[in-house]
Each structure stands twice: as C-alpha cells, then as structure tokens.
Amino acid sequence: MVPRVVYGPGCIDQLDSILMPKRRNTEAPFIYLVDAVFEDKPLLGKLPLRFEDRLIFIDTTEEPKTEQVDRLVALLQDNFEEIPSGIIGLGGGSILDLAKAVALLMTNPGSAADYQGWDLVKRPGLYHVGIPTISGTGAEVSRTAVLMGPEKKLGLNSDHTPFDQVVLDPELTEGVPNHQWFYTGMDCYIHCVESLNGTYLNAFSQSYGEKAMELCKEVFLNGERDLASREKLMMASWHGGMSIAYSQVGVAHALSYGLSFLLGVRHGIGNCLVFRHLSDFYPEGVALFHEMCEKHKIVLPKDICSQVDDAGMQTMVKVALSLEPLWENALGADWKKQVSPELIEGLYRKI
Known part of the structure; x- marks a missing residue:
C-alpha cells in the first residue's frame, strides 16, 4: 500500500x-x-x-x-x-x-x-x-x-x-476534456466490474471495489462535473485501484493490452472499445456502461480492427493470452478450456 x-x-x-x-x-x-x-x-x-x-x-x-x-x-x-x-x-x-x-x-x-x-x-x-x-x-x-x-x-x-x-x-x-474524463473514468468503472466479478475477489478487495462502484455510479449517472464530482471520481479511482491491487482485472484489460500493443490505442478508450462487446462475460456491467455512454453522448469509433491483417491479429491474440492472471481472475483456474485464440480473434473483429 x-x-x-x-x-x-x-x-x-x-x-x-x-x-x-x-x-x-x-x-x-x-x-x-x-x-x-x-x-x-x-x-x-x-x-x-x-x-x-x-x-x-x-x-x-x-x-x-x-x-x-x-x-x-x-x-x-x-x-x-x-x-x-x-x-x-x-x-x-x-x-x-x-x-x-x-x-x-x-x-x-x-x-x-x-x-x-x-x-x-x-x-x-x-x-x-x-x-x-x-x-x-x-x-x-x-x-x-x-x-x-x-x-x-x-x-x-x-x-x-x-x-x-x-x-x-x-x-x-479541473479542465480535463470531456471525452478524456469519460474514458479514464471508465477505466475505473471497468476495474470495479472486473474485480467484483472475479475469482480472485476477497473481502478486502470487495470492500474497496463496492465503494468505487458506488462512486462511479454517482458521478456518471447522477453527477455534474463540479468539484464535488471531481472529488468523488478521485476517490473512486483510489478505491478501484486498491481493489484490483488485492485482486485483479479481467477480460477487458487483457484484450485492451493487445489493442494498445499493435495499434497504439490509448488505455482508457481501448478498455471502452473492448468492454462494450463483453456482455457474455459481464452482462450487468456492460448494460450499465451503455447507459453511461448514452447519458454523456459518447459515440465510440467502430471498425478499429477492420484493417488488421492475419499476422497483426495473431500478435494481438498472443498479447491478450499472455496475461494469464487476468483470465484466471475472470474465468477461474480452468480458463484455458473456456478461451481459445478463435474466441479472442472473434471479439477483436467486432471492435
């Protein structure tokens, strides 16, 4: 700590x-x-x-x-x-x-x-x-x-x-551009979703993750961009970071790392680009994410991976699969039986 x-x-x-x-x-x-x-x-x-x-x-x-x-x-x-x-x-x-x-x-x-x-x-x-x-x-x-x-x-x-x-x-x-404020704030929100739904979850990480999730909802569903909201998001970031420090992140971060490595996509928006397609893994979290996007008029780019060739795709898949603790947190010790390169490539093709 x-x-x-x-x-x-x-x-x-x-x-x-x-x-x-x-x-x-x-x-x-x-x-x-x-x-x-x-x-x-x-x-x-x-x-x-x-x-x-x-x-x-x-x-x-x-x-x-x-x-x-x-x-x-x-x-x-x-x-x-x-x-x-x-x-x-x-x-x-x-x-x-x-x-x-x-x-x-x-x-x-x-x-x-x-x-x-x-x-x-x-x-x-x-x-x-x-x-x-x-x-x-x-x-x-x-x-x-x-x-x-x-x-x-x-x-x-x-x-x-x-x-x-x-x-x-x-x-x-104060003064952070709206899109950057949203994407970086969603990094915190996704931390919470992945931690609270992960197999590494424990009472310590859960206590921080639940508080961070509560604050994220207040900021992105009910709040205005005033000092009080900035204070809440700063505390959400701290608590969310503590939660994953004592547990782990999951599928969104694993896939986002592949996007960043090959295409140079920044981490915050990369998480958002991936997370919107993960309803099979985090159905409630993804539904709430779409609600937050709508409230703040966020339109995410599409077809990011449309021009990626086979070699590039295999590089992204390799990077994503190398993050074994993230997959184990998301799906358990037998995650390799549930996740294939074809599954990951299919998710990338949607982005």
Whole structure:
C-alpha cells in the first residue's frame, strides 16, 4: 500500500513541506516528470523547485514504453553527479507509471523490459511521489507500472512499485476534456466490474471495489462535473485501484493490452472499445456502461480492427493470452478450456 497520502482541494501547496525532509542535499535534485500539456501553465508555479531540481516534460500522445524509461534513466545518470533525491510524476496514468518505472530502474540494473512481469524487481527504487491530474486509472495507488515493451504490454508488478507519497488534489483535475474524463473514468468503472466479478475477489478487495462502484455510479449517472464530482471520481479511482491491487482485472484489460500493443490505442478508450462487446462475460456491467455512454453522448469509433491483417491479429491474440492472471481472475483456474485464440480473434473483429 502507499504509505503516505495527503488529500483535499489545494493540498498541492503542501508539496514543499513533504519533499524537504526527503532532500538528501542541495546537489541531489528532485526530478519532475510532467505531462507536456502543462508546459507554460499556471500549475507549474505551484511546484517548489529548488537548487538543481529539474522539470522534464513528457509527450503522452503514446503509451509509455520501456525504451522511454531506459532513455530517461540514462539521461539522469549522465547529467547529474548526485543520484536524485526522488522522482515526482505529475499527470495522468501514463506519467504516473513512467515515474514509478524510472524510480525503480535508477536502482535496479538492466532495461525496464527485463522487469515486465510479476515480482521481478528486487530492490527498492528511489523515493517517488505521484500527483494525479486526472482520475480513473488507479495508477496513483497500484503496484504496477504498465509499459509497452518490445514484445508485450505488461506492468512492472512488484511490492517496490507503489509510490512512497501521493498528493490527491481534486482541483488539479479541473479542465480535463470531456471525452478524456469519460474514458479514464471508465477505466475505473471497468476495474470495479472486473474485480467484483472475479475469482480472485476477497473481502478486502470487495470492500474497496463496492465503494468505487458506488462512486462511479454517482458521478456518471447522477453527477455534474463540479468539484464535488471531481472529488468523488478521485476517490473512486483510489478505491478501484486498491481493489484490483488485492485482486485483479479481467477480460477487458487483457484484450485492451493487445489493442494498445499493435495499434497504439490509448488505455482508457481501448478498455471502452473492448468492454462494450463483453456482455457474455459481464452482462450487468456492460448494460450499465451503455447507459453511461448514452447519458454523456459518447459515440465510440467502430471498425478499429477492420484493417488488421492475419499476422497483426495473431500478435494481438498472443498479447491478450499472455496475461494469464487476468483470465484466471475472470474465468477461474480452468480458463484455458473456456478461451481459445478463435474466441479472442472473434471479439477483436467486432471492435
């Protein structure tokens, strides 16, 4: 679990007092990985930059990659005599995952691709802080940093991955475009559906998943996009992330990873594109998803996979099938008897 968290409108103003005790010396900087959308924006004035601290702006039009992590680690190792005091991620799920991964690779040898899997990271990373500016991914609380690798899309899943400190300020999520707000919020909703309907479900994960589901319904069925709604969605993201951290996701995420790996589809919309076709797996959840889409006038694109050739299709199927814990959570230990490459290809052909 994340050991320290502050919450509340305006709480980013506490960042200086949070970081100061963690600064080793004036030559050991804090490195801020910031979504490039905030370049030249007022938010940057709230960051307590001191001494050798650096801002690195990250283009998030594509999913974070293992090679991107490797480049950032090399940059920090080559340009600073002192090891950084810490890594701070400011942005959405991509930035938060990138910050977690960079912190880990600063203390673990090799490439980020070497650690794609479960419990492969052996050493604690640098001190790292997450500051989400959009709600839904659960990246602020999860034990994984999801990356696109040369052979697969898979997280760095370990007990060393979670942030040491998270700053949850709902004021930072104001102004998110409507479609992005919806797709990322649906990532949270789908977390809840997959966790609450999974075979890995337990009393701990269920308690968080049920609360997150309740909040998602309030936000996407009954709420307005005001501060109260932003607070609820931020808490839904946290609780949903906790739920899957102690259980697992399922079919939608497995298929979405294949879409991202081959076609570069962003995670939030990828989940939505897949989930709408999963009524055989999650009938109640899919029905409610369509209701939410209608309420917010969301029209999802179609025929995404119409131009995928046979080789590409087999790549997507391979990526989806490689995520065995997700399928086991969804369908049980005998999932391989229920899921075939033909079934998965059939679902992709509908998208």
